[in-house]
Amino acid sequence: MVERLTVHIVDPDSTRRAFLARMTMAAGHHAEIYADSGELMASAPPEGVVLANDDPKGERIDTLMSAMARNSLWWPVIAMAETPQTGDVVSAIKSGAINYVPIPKKIETLTGVLDHAVREAEPQRQTQLRAREAKQRIEQLSKREHEVLCMLVDGASNKSMARDLGLSPRTIEIHRMRMMDKLRAGNVAEAVRMQIEASGLTRLAG
Template sequence: MIQHSVFIIDDDPAMRDSLLTLFRGAGMRARAFPGGREFLDGLPDDKSACVVTDIRMPQVDGVELIHRLHALRGAHWPIIVMTGHADVPLAVQLMKAGVVDFIEKPFDPNRILESVRGCMLSLATLAPALEAREAAMQRLATLTPRERQVFDALIDGRSNKEIALDLNISPRTVEIFRAKVMQKMEADSLSALVRMGLRVGDA
């Protein structure tokens, strides 16, 4: 099973150390960063992770960090916001934008542990889909340009005859390409191939 990381971003050294001790003591893999800029400059390459960030930080603040992380990682990097009381309206706004939780300082350690564990549980359910998508992407990269055309046409629901007309080849040639596509994509049925197409999206 994949062990997902927890990334802590806070400009308060005492808070960073406290959270590192808390998460590592709970058996989690945790790393801390002093600010949004440092985190983005050395952005980890984990495919999925949980981020715990403060909002009020110098240079790159939590709001900018959250928007950039959503663009870069999306749902595979759920974000928990730590906030002072004055930041609650902003935190609610950020939750509507996709942040999974906000926790007011000072907080009960069990409260933030519970929230991070919830993120880990959600990532555990996402992991198989992410791995399946990556496998489909790797197989897709092995297709020749013509095989990719046939793949795209099959995903669009076109018949062999329609594909033959579109590509100006014979239906028999389409059948040959279709068999190659099914073999390379390791699909045992058209429905399996369509599911792979849905996973890779517009790749």
């Protein structure tokens, strides 16, 4: 069993929230409850695991993940539903949820779900941190420097960039050097990776 966690339970159903909170505390963890992602964002807890209901008639997991991205927050998110549907599971995992499970009804089930979340959390947290750092660096680029970076991602050469942008190859080279300097990228591959990681975070924030 993992060490004592703070589990943030997001569910519009007050009865289910209370049940999950009681079970969480019976499992030896601390529980905080929220009706929706807005309440969770307002609280902005520094740590913990989020157990969130993926409500087909209300707030979906991608809404929660988008709110987290917009607020530069991250917690491992476990999506849950009475009967998980394949399409919903795929959508939630693509948006960044760590797992998608049937709503836990037993302490043993909840403990297993939390154990899995803790094991999976660190690699995903590191990915999120890299993406945010990349986004911050890219935001320092001028419009033209960012255009050059995006064209690099598409595999364009300096000559083709110059032709497409109506600039000289020398001017492209200057923009490229400045872009690399601002990104603090050691090589083109690193710059391309930053753009790809930051783009994923931007799409998630919506």
